[in-house]
Amino acid sequence: MLVTRTPYRSKTDRNLSWLFVLPVILILLVAAFIPLGWGAWLSLFRYKLNLPAARAFIGLKNYLDIFTDELTMLSLRNNVIFASLSVSVELVVGVTVAMMLSDDSKLFRGLISVLMIPMIIAPVVSGTLWRMMADRTYGVVNYLLSFLGIAPVSWIGDPKLALYTVTFVDTWQYIPFVAVLVLSSIKALPTSFLDAARVDGASPWKVFWRIILPIISPVIIIVAMIRFIDAFKVFDTIFVMTQGGPGNATEMLPTYIYRQGIKFLNIGYSSATAIVFVISMSLIAWAFSRLRDRQLRRLG
Amino acid sequence: MKKFLGIVLILLLIAAVTGFAQKKFAGKSIRLLYFAATYAEAAKEYSKEFEEKTGCKVEVVEFPYLTLYEKMGLSLSTGDSSYDIVTPACQWDGEFEPFMDDLAPLIKRDKFDSEDIIPGLWEQSGKWAGKIMGIPFSNTPQTLAYRTDLIKEMPKNWDDFFKLCDKLNNPAKNFYALAIPGVKEQFSGLWMMVQWSLGGRWADQNWNLTINSAETRKSLEIAKKWMKYADPAAPAWGLPESDAAFLAGNAAIAFSWPTLSIAPNGDNPEKSKVVGKWAVAPIPYEKNGVTVLSSWDMGIPKAAKNKDAAWEWIKFYTSKEKQLANFLKYSILPSRISVWQKPEVKSNKLYPHYQASQQGAVIWWRIPAGTMAEAYVRDAVSNYITDQWNLAKAIKFMEDGFKKLLADYPPAKGVKNTGR
Numbered sequence: 238m239l240v241t242r243t244p245y246r247s248k249t250d251r252n253l254s255w256l257f258v259l260p261v262i263l264i265l266l267v268a269a270f271i272p273l274g275w276g277a278w279l280s281l282f283r284y285k286l287n288l289p290a291a292r293a294f295i296g297l298k299n300y301l302d303i304f305t306d307e308l309t310m311l312s313l314r315n316n317v318i319f320a321s322l323s324v325s326v327e328l329v330v331g332v333t334v335a336m337m338l339s340d341d342s343k344l345f346r347g348l349i350s351v352l353m354i355p356m357i358i359a360p361v362v363s364g365t366l367w368r369m370m371a372d373r374t375y376g377v378v379n380y381l382l383s384f385l386g387i388a389p390v391s392w393i394g395d396p397k398l399a400l401y402t403v404t405f406v407d408t409w410q411y412i413p414f415v416a417v418l419v420l421s422s423i424k425a426l427p428t429s430f431l432d433a434a435r436v437d438g439a440s441p442w443k444v445f446w447r448i449i450l451p452i453i454s455p456v457i458i459i460v461a462m463i464r465f466i467d468a469f470k471v472f473d474t475i476f477v478m479t480q481g482g483p484g485n486a487t488e489m490l491p492t493y494i495y496r497q498g499i500k501f502l503n504i505g506y507s508s509a510t511a512i513v514f515v516i517s518m519s520l521i522a523w524a525f526s527r528l529r530d531r532q533l534r535r536l537g
Numbered sequence: 538m539k540k541f542l543g544i545v546l547i548l549l550l551i552a553a554v555t556g557f558a559q560k561k562f563a564g565k566s567i568r569l570l571y572f573a574a575t576y577a578e579a580a581k582e583y584s585k586e587f588e589e590k591t592g593c594k595v596e597v598v599e600f601p602y603l604t605l606y607e608k609m610g611l612s613l614s615t616g617d618s619s620y621d622i623v624t625p626a627c628q629w630d631g632e633f634e635p636f637m638d639d640l641a642p643l644i645k646r647d648k649f650d651s652e653d654i655i656p657g658l659w660e661q662s663g664k665w666a667g668k669i670m671g672i673p674f675s676n677t678p679q680t681l682a683y684r685t686d687l688i689k690e691m692p693k694n695w696d697d698f699f700k701l702c703d704k705l706n707n708p709a710k711n712f713y714a715l716a717i718p719g720v721k722e723q724f725s726g727l728w729m730m731v732q733w734s735l736g737g738r739w740a741d742q743n744w745n746l747t748i749n750s751a752e753t754r755k756s757l758e759i760a761k762k763w764m765k766y767a768d769p770a771a772p773a774w775g776l777p778e779s780d781a782a783f784l785a786g787n788a789a790i791a792f793s794w795p796t797l798s799i800a801p802n803g804d805n806p807e808k809s810k811v812v813g814k815w816a817v818a819p820i821p822y823e824k825n826g827v828t829v830l831s832s833w834d835m836g837i838p839k840a841a842k843n844k845d846a847a848w849e850w851i852k853f854y855t856s857k858e859k860q861l862a863n864f865l866k867y868s869i870l871p872s873r874i875s876v877w878q879k880p881e882v883k884s885n886k887l888y889p890h891y892q893a894s895q896q897g898a899v900i901w902w903r904i905p906a907g908t909m910a911e912a913y914v915r916d917a918v919s920n921y922i923t924d925q926w927n928l929a930k931a932i933k934f935m936e937d938g939f940k941k942l943l944a945d946y947p948p949a950k951g952v953k954n955t956g957r
Contacts, residue, residue, distance in 0.1 A: 286614040287632045288905050373770035394773035396923045482721050483772040484920035499607045501909045
């Protein structure tokens with residue numbers, strides 16, 4: 238019987254390990270946990286920064302208010318639609334693009350660097366550009382569509398369309414990110430699998446669906462997690478394109494938290510919303526990790 | 538030789554008294570926080586002259602309106618000493634007053650000619666609960682800019698206003714009766730004007746809510762009707778886009794702050810297609826005619842490092858001479874009575890602003906919860922005009938929001954509602 242043993246580590250080794258980890262722990266403590274703890278503490282107060290005298294301990298009332306605050310709930314709904322839709326489209330299109338680019342032809346290799354352009358533009362810049370391009374009257378998008386006989390559309394002025402317009406911009410910007418990561422995992426696949434399948438007469442679709450996709454699925458799950466959390470944190474694109482409007486049609490939780498905390502200096506309530514946001518994001522990250530682990534176990 | 542030495546000595550003496558004399562604030566520097574508009578442009582232009590006069594270097598830091606409040610609020614409330622002068626909009630006075638110096642002792646010490654400042658304006662801008670926290674330097678009631686070749690006289694009531702819009706509107710030719718900044722931060726102010734003009738308020742003098750009224754309902758309906766006569770892109774437009782549409786000749790009336798863009802550019806052929814064809818007027822008078830006031834005052838934060846030099850700048854920038862220059866070159870409307878009386882000001886296209894402010898201009902609640910109250914208005918009005926909420930919901934949202942704010946952050950004892 239094979240017996241595995243944890244290698245023996247002397248006390249000095251263990252102490253040394255802690256010593257090496259200590260700087261990271263200290264940095265995390267200062268940069269993440271102390272502010273988070275301070276935020277959690279502030280969330281228990283009714284506290285407006287410019288009215289320090291009116292500060293009062295109110296326990297969990299800020300947290301209860303979140304669930305009755307219509308705009309918080311509306312922002313959450315918008316956030317869920319935005320993140321789910323953008324990540325879904327990014328994954329489908331990103332994987333498709335990655336498959337196309339996995340061909341080693343010169344043309345596709347050249348295309349990779351072109352496709353990267355949206356990703357390397359700062360969201361503030363791309364948001365500003367799209368805001369101008371999407372203007373109903375003066376924007377280039379409607380101008381080009383007019384050649385197809387399409388009447389001008391108010392992309393960011395119509396509340397029914399604005400959410401989908403900002404989602405499109407996010408999708409346009411991050412498809413290359415998904416494509417590049419998925420492409421690198423496809424490139425890392427052992428060619429013997431694929432060759433064997435082809436010799437056995439598997440169609441390209443079957444090779445993709447039965448072999449490539451299952452093997453790269455843990456990578457896709459991680460990419461989805463990163464993008465979902467990132468999309469949930471969207472701020473700059475919304476801020477420059479719509480400021481959350483028209484009305485509150487594109488208001489997201491991060492813009493709402495910013496509005497409460499930084500614009501209205503309403504630190505207590507914005508801290509409570511931020512804490513709920515952090516907890517929700519942590520749970521989502523945990524769920525994605527579990528999904529990835531399960532997928533890895535299935536792959537053996 | 539003696540004669541030569543004598544001349545040298547006299548020259549040195551003259552130089553010591555004049556050129557080589559140590560200037561009052563030599564070696565010092567002040568940092569000013571301004572609204573990124575003509576006000577900051579003017580300040581930057583004058584900074585060299587100020588340095589020559591006093592020896593004090595001036596750094597102008599500017600932010601657009603939408604972010605200025607947070608920059609100022611965070612700086613003041615955290616005791617940050619980065620700025621020697623801040624320039625709050627009048628509606629922020631009640632929030633920032635605890636962090637500002639009282640200027641009364643300096644006014645008395647230097648015999649600052651404060652009697653020339655328009656008294657009603659100063660009450661709304663720069664004074665809070667008996668304390669002088671700032672000197673107003675710009676007094677702009679919101680007005681309309683209109684095409685004089687298309688409109689002979691602006692209507693006096695909203696019914697006639699819409700009849701005129703019917704005549705002017707021509708979407709097929711990409712020409713609209715109205716150019717409107719529809720983003721909620723800008724649009725809410727427009728709605729406030731209408732509510733006031735009809736005689737409506739948010740609350741009475743004792744803070745009893747009056748927002749749920751016939752005037753509120755009618756004013757919301759009017760604001761929504763405007764959108765029928767505006768470019769469909771307007772809900773996404775800020776002031777720059779709206780003003781640009783007017784200057785491009787694509788609209789007959791602009792709901793704007795004409796002093797910010799239309800006045801400085803309207804008669805510049807490189808930037809305008811309406812040269813010589815525009816004027817400003819107050820909004821339809823209806824019952825009250827009262828418009829929204831945009832007024833900026835400048836004061837010294839308690840945490841400021843160079844308070845004497847800062848006060849010197851305030852005197853310099855708000856002087857009669859500079860206010861006249863501000864008006865003529867930058868279209869900044871004066872806060873001094875004597876400047877309004879100057880012939881070159883009286884004959885200027887912007888003079889109707891003075892009449893508008895004589896009719897009365899007020900801002901929203903100046904209490905610490907004022908900005909949050911205005912945010913409830915923004916959301917309600919914007920969601921209503923874009924058909925996302927109905928009338929009842931919009932009004933209830935404002936009423937509930939105001940109730941909560943007044944309960945959580947009640948006005949200090951004795952503070953009356955002098956705003957909306």
